[in-house]
Amino acid sequence: MEPLVDCVIEDDRWAAFGLEPLAESAARAALLHLGVVPEAFQIALLGCDDARIAVLNADFRGKPKPTNVLSWPAWDLSPETPGAAPERPDPAPGGEIDGLGDIAIAWETCEREAAEQGKPLSDHVTHLIVHGTLHLLGYDHETEADAALMEGHEVAILATLGLSDPY
Known part of the structure; x- marks a missing residue:
């Protein structure tokens, strides 16, 4: 069976951290939750x-600064509404595997945010992989209504993985 997440590790800290199995678990939980x-x-998934x-943030979003996940x-x-x-x-x-999209995640920003929030790095990264996967599935947080829907799914998905509400 093919893995759901194909990891490209550019920063060796991600390999030592165990990004691949964590990302596989988080993305799989997100998809299963949504049917x-x-x-x-x-x-x-790019671990950079x-x-x-x-x-990447400058090239694709016009914001030349680091971010946690893209x-x-x-x-x-x-949706339209x-x-x-x-x-x-x-x-x-025919049962062929389709690409759902790409995610990139940055080590230093994730590490800093986890420390600032007083949570294990693995919990924060799991949340960000779930968050990125939901973006691939068309979820967003541009409006209050969209954010409420997306965050509700994130909380429910993380609960299936034994993680508490990140909000």
Whole structure:
């Protein structure tokens, strides 16, 4: 069976941390919670540092500074109405695996945020992988209604993994 998450590790701290199994578990929990078959999709995940994510953030969002996580969905599944659920991705015909999109996560920002929030790095990274996966599935937090829906799913997904409400 193919892994759901295909990790590309640019910063060795992510490999030592164990990003691959953590990301697999978090992304799988997110898809299962939303009724999406994990075996039908794959997510590309880049484990990088702040310098790399700052370049990506500048290139794709016009914000030349580090951030914790970025995502690039393969499809626009976002709803027309704020607070409405996005469309679900359809599995490819013939059982082929479809790319759901790409996520990048930055070591220094994640480490700093976890310390500031007084939580284990693994809990914070799990939350960010769930968050990024929801973005790939069309969820967003641009309006209060969208944020409430997305955060509600995050809390529920993290609870299935034994983690407390990050908000």
